[in-house]
Amino acid sequence: MLKNFWYAIAFAHEVEHRPSKVTCLGQDFVIWRRRNGTVACLSDLCVHRGGALSMGTLVEDRVTCPYHGWEYEADGSCVRIPANPPGRGIPKKARVDSYPVVEKYGMVWAFLGDLPEERRPPIPHVAEHGDPSFRPVYWQTVLEANYERAMENVVDAAHTPFVHGSFLGDPDKPEIPDYEVTQDEWHAEADIRLHPPVSKGLWGMLAPKRLDHVVVTNGWYLPNVVKLHVRLPFGDLILYDHNIPLSQNRTLVKLVGYRNFFPGRWADGNALKRIRRIFEQDRKVVEAQRPELLPYDLAxxxxxxxxxxxxxYRRRRQELAEQGWFLDDGDVVVGDVPRREATVIPSPARRDNPELARAWVHKTRGDDHEPARSAE
Structure with missing residues (x-):
């Protein structure tokens, strides 16, 4: 799993003025919408006795721990400890990790890492969002598989005639012509020619009975977004899968689908039905893949x-692994109780404020004294 990236952790329309728990990279976070409309994201762990802040309430714009009532601002600092008598100060260590948040393309994105702003990779660009000619639909599900297996499945055109035969591909014409990959530092895509089956149902009313081929654009955006753009005779269907790693072997898929045909709300149900059908066909194969994790060795x-x-994708992830962007033992904390482990993603505050860099002291594997650190 990769740190130091923007992760889409929630649909923007689902985030309200109340605490809510989300999970990514094996760590729990609490998010809420503030009164000015912006979204806050903290580690879902009160520094006092480990209460889940997502189970608490909001006092104005501050999240309150349900255990002892400690109140935290959006920057992670504790500003009230109810048990303290009047005049007693709040310890500098009374704070939790706070993560930068951006709301964009219908998603809430959190930067999970400690890189300074000028060094952070970009959020993937979604040109269709906000375009009045495209109508979006939103769908999500949990996949019992590694997020990288889920990602590769979407960009793998060769599986289409077999996993989606009679719906998206033609098993009698499974050949994939050679294609050219366009790639930059954070993204790659390719136009691929496929042979489709005869369209049925609502789509079949507009499509010719038999198409020789269609051109699809498959692409990936680091760290976890994949794109599928199908050019149909009557319009474009563009799917963006945000594959959120809940853990190494469990993925929350949040999908946004855009179409510029049948633009009315009445067609949303049909679009979601087709998306679910495609995904459920993939699920059976992806959840059964072995090894569960993508190998590091290309060979x-x-x-x-x-x-x-x-x-x-594999070559680029190999480069990032060599740069220290993969989660490793330095990001796993171990308590005094054997075999009790958790992921802790360092936040920018650890790097920005040297005075407070040791405010969150966690025990790392094999070391009872040093706090968890991120790789440079």
């Missing part, structure tokens, strides 16, 4: 020219 699995997008 560990056999690759073909039709796997060019996946190969590009």
């Amino acid at each position: 560990a699995e056999l690759h073909l020219r039709s796997d060019a997008l996946q190969i590009a």
Whole structure:
């Protein structure tokens, strides 16, 4: 799993003026919408006795621990300890990790890492969002598989005739012509020609009985977003999958689908039905894949020219692993009780404020004295 990226952790329309728990990279976070409309994101862990802040309430714009009533601002600082008598100060260590948040493209994005702003990778660009000719629908599900397996499945065009035969692909024409990958530091995509089956139902009313081929654009955006753009005879269907790693072997998929045909709300149900059908066909295969985690060694699995997008992704993740952007033992804290472990993603405040860098003292594996640190 990769740190130091923007992660879409929630649909923006679901975030309200109340605490809510979200999970990403094995860590729990509490998010809430403040009265000015912006969203706050903290580690879901009161520094006092480990209460879950997401179970608390809001006092104005501050989240309150349900256990002892400690109140935290959006920057992670504790500003009230009810048990303290009047005049007693609040310890500097009374704070939790706070993470930068941006609301964009219908999603709430949190930066999970400690890089300074000028070094952070970009949020993937979604050109269709806000375009009045496109109508979005939102859907989510939990996949019992690693998020990278889920990502590779979407950009893998060669599986379409077999997993989605008679719906998206033609099993009698499974060939994938060679294609060119366009890539930059954080993104790659390719236009791929596929042979579709005959369209049925609502879509079949507008489509010709038989198309020789359609061009789809498959792409990935680091760290966890994949795009599928299908050019139909009557319009465009564009799906963005945000594959949120709940843990190494569990993924929350939040999908936004855009279409510029049948733009009315009346067609949303049909669009969601087709999205669910596609995804459920994929689920059976992806959840059964072995090994569960993507190998680091490119030679560990056999690759073909039709796997060019996946190969590009694996090479780039290998580079990032060498740069220290993968979660490692330094991001796992261990308590005094054996085998009690948790992921803790360092926040920018640890780097920005040296005086408070040791305010959150966690025990790391094999060391009872040093706090958890992120890789540079």
